[in-house]
Amino acid sequence: MSEFNLIAQYFTRNTKHADLGVGDDAALLRVAQGQQLAISADMLVAGTHFFHDAAAYHIGWKSLAVNISDMAAMGAQPKWATLAIALPEVNEPWLAEFSKGFFACADAFNVDLIGGDTTKGPLTLSIQIMGEVPTGKAIQRSGAKAGDDIWVSGMIGSAALGLAHFQGKVTLAEPTSSHCLAALNTPTPRVALGLALRGVANSCIDISDGLTADLSHILKASNLGAKLALENIHCDDYLRTHLNDSNIQQCILAGGDDYELLFTAPKSQRDYLHQLSQQLQLPLSLIGETTPQLALIITHHQQTLDISKKGFDHFG
Ligand code: ADP
Ligand code: MG
Numbered sequence: 625m626s627e628f629n630l631i632a633q634y635f636t637r638n639t640k641h642a643d644l645g646v647g648d649d650a651a652l653l654r655v656a657q658g659q660q661l662a663i664s665a666d667m668l669v670a671g672t673h674f675f676h677d678a679a680a681y682h683i684g685w686k687s688l689a690v691n692i693s694d695m696a697a698m699g700a701q702p703k704w705a706t707l708a709i710a711l712p713e714v715n716e717p718w719l720a721e722f723s724k725g726f727f728a729c730a731d732a733f734n735v736d737l738i739g740g741d742t743t744k745g746p747l748t749l750s751i752q753i754m755g756e757v758p759t760g761k762a763i764q765r766s767g768a769k770a771g772d773d774i775w776v777s778g779m780i781g782s783a784a785l786g787l788a789h790f791q792g793k794v795t796l797a798e799p800t801s802s803h804c805l806a807a808l809n810t811p812t813p814r815v816a817l818g819l820a821l822r823g824v825a826n827s828c829i830d831i832s833d834g835l836t837a838d839l840s841h842i843l844k845a846s847n848l849g850a851k852l853a854l855e856n857i858h859c860d861d862y863l864r865t866h867l868n869d870s871n872i873q874q875c876i877l878a879g880g881d882d883y884e885l886l887f888t889a890p891k892s893q894r895d896y897l898h899q900l901s902q903q904l905q906l907p908l909s910l911i912g913e914t915t916p917q918l919a920l921i922i923t924h925h926q927q928t929l930d931i932s933k934k935g936f937d938h939f940g
Contacts, residue, residue: 625714627742634723639736641703651738653704659756662700666691670747680718682809683749684725689811690832691753692733693883696818697830699763700755704738705730708752710745725810733815761822763887768827768846772888774912775825775897777814780835781863781872782807784879788871800862811883820900821887828887834878836920836931838886843920846888852912854924873929877922888914 625633631646639645644652655661668687670676688705695702707726711719730737735753786804788794796804813830821828827846829838843850854867859876866872889897894910901908922929 625716630714630719631742634719635707635737635740635742637727637730637737639738640734641736642738645736645738646740651704651706653738653754655756658759660759660762662695662698662755662757662762663752664691664694664698665750665752666694667748667750669749676747679725679809680721681725681728684722684727685729685810686725687749687751688726688729688735688753689813690883691751692729692735692815693811693813693830693832695753695755696813696815697763697828697885698755698757699761699818699822699825699828700757701819702733702735702753702755702813702815704736704754706752707737707740708743708750709740710743710748712745712747733813758822763818763821763825763828764845765827765829765842766845767825768842768848768888768914769890770848770914770916771891772826772914773891773894773910774839774850774852774886774888774914776831776835776857776884776886776909776911777817777906778812778882778884779807779859779863779907780831780857780882780884780909781859781876781879783811783881783883784875785860785863785872787879787881788875794871796862800860803860804862808881811881813883814885814906816904817885817900817906820904821885821889824893824896825887825889828885831882831884831886832880834880835882835886836877836922837880840920842886842888843914843918846914847918848914848916849918850912850914850920852920852922854911854922854929856909856911858907858909867924873924877929877931
């Protein structure tokens, strides 16, 4: 199969937001007046970011989802993506499943694939996502104010628990196992939440590396510290019943791969955010507040946790 046919068969679809998509030397798109173009890229390498034998559908979904998540974290509306892919061989069943997963995510979030590059090499995916945000309204990491509430969306720790289950380090029963594996393999970027946080949140980030690591990016950029109460976090029942276990605490605080939004907002936004949680049918947990003192202090029922050991090897 020629490269040209491969692109035509697996990566060419009609576009909704572009004047010209795949097929020419460049795509053409228009940014609406009064909007800024938000751009982000993420690269995924087989063996590093996913297992070599991971399901192609999941790789397709997740590689786009993690990029869309960056748009959500900025309060931007994702619109366009490019896909650069290195393939060790032309494996059509693999490509069919990969593109199915990729376009399922693209359709779910109304994103056009407008171009890319295809080459031979160790399986690697580099995706660039582009979106729009009204000028000056993007939610940056640096905007947190001392005394802001700290909020997090969804169920934290499930993806890390799913990975531990997949690796046989823990054995989960249904429905926990299905739910945690879905969190790991087909994360849902929180686009609607990100849009609703414009003008509400002072700062925002998506959780890819782990809650404390990503919170630290906000704190560093905003020159603040924080206090967090672990028991206030919304999580899967399994995690909640084992909240005393340090492995479980690690899953929640350092697990990563959650692709939930972590954001800070003035206390005056509490009513709005509780309503928004109902409206989006998405848990929003109020887990702490930012402080002028630079330290990050995490407690579990008033007991301070030792978070100095920055391990990522859950159940290691
Ligand atoms: P060029 O030689 O000009 O770089 P290519 O042959 O690499 O063009 O690509 C042809 C067209 O297919 C271009 O529009 C490019 O953006 C698109 N394209 C190539 N690979 C992919 C891919 N994996 N996904 C989406 N579009 C792709
Ligand atoms: Mg090319």
